Amino acid sequence: MNLSPKWVPVLQSHGWQATHWSDVGDPRASDKEIMDWAAARQLIVFTHDLDFGTMLALSHDNAPSVLQVRNEDALPQAMEGPVIAALEQHEADLISGALVVVDTHRSRVRILPI
Known part of the structure; x- marks a missing residue:
């Protein structure tokens, strides 16, 4: 999904x-093209x-990093705080290569390659 x-200005x-x-790209582009x-x-x-996240696990690639929201409501009104906190907490990992999964209560990081 x-x-x-609305996330861009946030x-x-x-x-x-x-x-x-x-x-910047074709809305019909494949996930691989985006990656x-x-x-x-x-x-x-x-x-x-x-x-x-599945693509990263199957490919064993080092990049790109992925920040994945795991919440039914993925709009900024519901997830701005947790997303920004995860970006700040895991910034170095995201720069190096990581999969960071964020929900309303916590974030988890897996260093690439998976």
Whole structure:
């Protein structure tokens, strides 16, 4: 599931570079195309889609990092606090290569490759 473009200004207001895929790529692009695009630019994929974590596990790749929201309500109103806290807590891991899973109560990190 795609995350709302409403996340872009929220992330930017906290000092994070953010771009929604719909502004830079084909909305029909495959998950692999998105992952390859992000890896080539050393960007983090921020998603609600579990497929991205699965792709990392199956590929054993070192990049790109993925920040995955695991909550039924993935809108900023519900998840801004936990997402920003996870970005701050795991910034170094995300830069190096990690899968960070965030829910309303905690975040978990797995260092790449998985």
